Amino acid sequence: MFHYRCTDCNKTFDIKPNVMLCDSCGPKTKKNSPLLGVLEVINSNHRSSLDDIFSFLPLEKQYFPTLPVSNTPLIRPERLINDLSLTNLFIKNDSNNPTGSFKDRASYLVSAFAKCNSINEIVLASTGNAGSSMAGIGAYANQKITIFLPKNVPEGKLVQSLQYGANVIMADGNYDLAYDLSMEYSKIFGGMNRNTAYNPMTIEGKKTVSLELVRDLGQEPDHVFVPTGDGVILAGVYKGFADLLSLGLINKIPTIYAVQAQFSCAIHRALLNNGIFDYQNSTTIADSISVDAPRNGFLAYKYLKKYNGKTIIVTDDEILNAQKILSEKTGLFIEPAGAASLAGLLKVKDSFKKNETIVLLATGNGLKDTLSATKKITKPQKLIKNIAELK
């Protein structure tokens, strides 16, 4: 009922753990460029129903760890609703996942995929959240997790992975080096590779957010804001809505806004440049969306073109302001990448009608990177011993 299809040449494949990229297109991937031959899961199960989200997934429920991943809260942020005069604004709080980020949706499916195939080691490169996510879910499921991290990984995410007991290897360089090392490691030592976009289950796992949105709202939203780095969340969000559209369960694909940081916006540039990806070094405080060569760039671009999606670029300062607004007005402490969706909304809010349904994805917990969060606050300088000193 489920199979893979190459997003470049449409060749189909059976779902097997040793099949990752299309064997004709994948090897044509150029250095410093998005992956070619990314595979997507095709669902020909026409009995899928929103009463049972597992019915949309290519693995039996019995293989999934029994910890509560996904089904995150959909919040109506009353104070923001008033401030922005947007009556149907919602925040999907994925920082509520077990390890504090959206990445758990993908790790959950990858964990089940490895288990179903009796593979006990999972290997990946990560900027931080994918690694700590796989480490936590792997800890629960009793799987060995090996993570390659860039040397500038935020402390919280490193500590979190080590706490979960993962085998952590530090690359003397950036995420791209960690990525290459993880691929080599998998070739030599085996295990399942969970690299984002490379393992098709990473996209498939992330689609569940759209299914939950439609289930919880009772219909599709009009607009969804998605913080975007490698473009896997973006493709997952589209995939979920596309599955629902093909089953006649929604009427249209919402307008999706890929929000990127000003100096890490490869997908935005490609959209302006007819799908051509140039290579630039990225810098942004939002480490989870700091990406030089977006692994899933080609598929993200295809989806944006097909469904008339938009890109929005935001500065680091706008991201940090949005982070502060979220904390202050909604009680949600969200890491900078996750707050980028609000920063994006603030740029285009005047183009919306008051009652359109708008969803912001809040993708990661603020406690993962407290250093960034100190930029917009002042720590108390003075120590007191006596309450009289307060005047």
Ligand SMILES: *Cc1c(COP(=O)(O)O)cnc(C)c1O
């Ligand atoms: C990974 C991540 C993103 C971006 O997802 P991509 O699939 O790389 O585009 C956004 N926010 C957080 C918190 C993340 O961990």
